[in-house]
Amino acid sequence: MQHAKRVAKNTGILYVQMAITVVLSLYTTRLVLAALGAEDFGIFNVVGGAIAMLTFLNSAMASASQRFMSYATGEGNLDKLKKIFNISFKLHVVIAFILVIVLEIVGYFLFHGILEIETNRIDVAKLIYQFLIVSTFFTVVSVPYDAVINAHENMFLVAVLRIAETMLKLVIAVYITYATGDKLFVYGMLMAALSITLLVFRQVYCHKKYEEVAINFSKYSDKKLFRQMTGFAGWSFLGTSTSMIANYGQTIIINSFFGTKVNAAQGVAVQVSGQLSAFATVMLKALNPVLAKSEGAGNRGLMLKASMLGSKISFFLLMLFFVPVLIEMPYIFDFWLKVVPEYTIVFCTLLLIRKLVEQLFFTLESSIAAVGNIKQFQMYRSILNVFPLIVTYFFYNAGYPPQTIYIIFIGYSILLALITLFYAKRDCGLSISYFMKNVFLRCVLSFGMAFVFSAIPLYFLEQGFTRFISVVVLSFVFFVLTVGLVGLESNERTMFKNIIVSFIKKTKANHG
Structure with missing residues (x-):
């Protein structure tokens, strides 16, 4: 009951935040689309849109570090927490440098034969890509700090930062509406600067607030723990990065076959889906530390019970918003946007269906991570992540319409759900019949x-x-x-x- 009250309190805080940020974010999207136009909005979705994927990368990687921190909190071991933070920080600095090198190499190929961007806009697109790389470095380095905040279940800080971020994005949108010069360049630069500023603030706050946030690599070292965390973080990163590649790969493959105007439709659909799904996501943010702490305290029964209840509640939260939106989507888009890009409605409908399928099984993935035996699960998940892009390529070559990719990814989500069920049963002791x-x-x-x-x-x-x-x-x-x-x-x-x-x-x- 105490766990339930804590989850309810943290969820309540995050819902107040969401009530503010969703409305502001959707209005911001309208302003940005109107200011940039469909062509430049599509370009930002192709190149700078990867910045949005960093939010996904950051939260997924933070959950890996958070698992060890929450587990150690469940054990009541402060010295171990300090070791975990130092090891996590070292790992993520290395990962950040590797990602910068990889992104620079990938960028060369993207701008020399892969992306379909008008010649007169290629230079600004390259600059936005460099903004993305700088943001990537700061995002990855700050992952251990996000993990500490989540492990302490400091959802008030999470809410405050999210509201501040949303309001500043609205300020940026208003600014570019009236700005002169290249609005796409200004928008990309300001968005990158915003992400860096907020990440630096998190770091400063954690160093002042939390005792375990003390960087001393020589004092807080542990070879056995380093091997455990490296293995866990490595397999988590494999699953996360391939998932990110699959999501961003959708943008690339749509761009290659249909151009930036269809990317604009995709960008709007992703924005709507993300904002509506956030109400369920914040509940999981409040729940995940409880799962890891329960497992750390040796209470697997409570962990599974919380996980299944979390699946239900997060699905119902999606359902609350998805039902009216799915029914009245044409009217909503006509009212919301001045000009609705072609394919926006069909993209958004299929994306929301996919979200509903995935939401039922997200907490089971958290349960598998809480137990810690993730190698095989992440291996099969990683292989499955890139498969839909290959299938989509052949369908597009055969002349199928743009929405085909979303239908294929719904099938992917169903396969991933079956894999998740198998490993939740094997590693966590989940009763599949009871869950179904x-x-x-x-x-x-x-x-x-x-x-x-x-x-x-x-x-x-x-x-x-x-x-x-x-x-x-x-x-x-x-x-x-x-x-x-x-x-x-x-x-x-x-x-x-x-x-x-x-x-x-x-x-x-x-x-x-």
């Missing part, structure tokens, strides 16, 4: 029922604001009904009721 019956089936039925009933206004009303509001209201009503009656088991309903009652009592006591 009490997590997967309940989630799918809840979503299907809520979607069907929420779509009723489409048969009686014309597209417009009245129908949109009707869909939103119905989707919320049927979300509550289906999740409460179908999605949750009786003990889970009781637990949530107790958490809410406890939260209300505490709030009244604080204001009494």
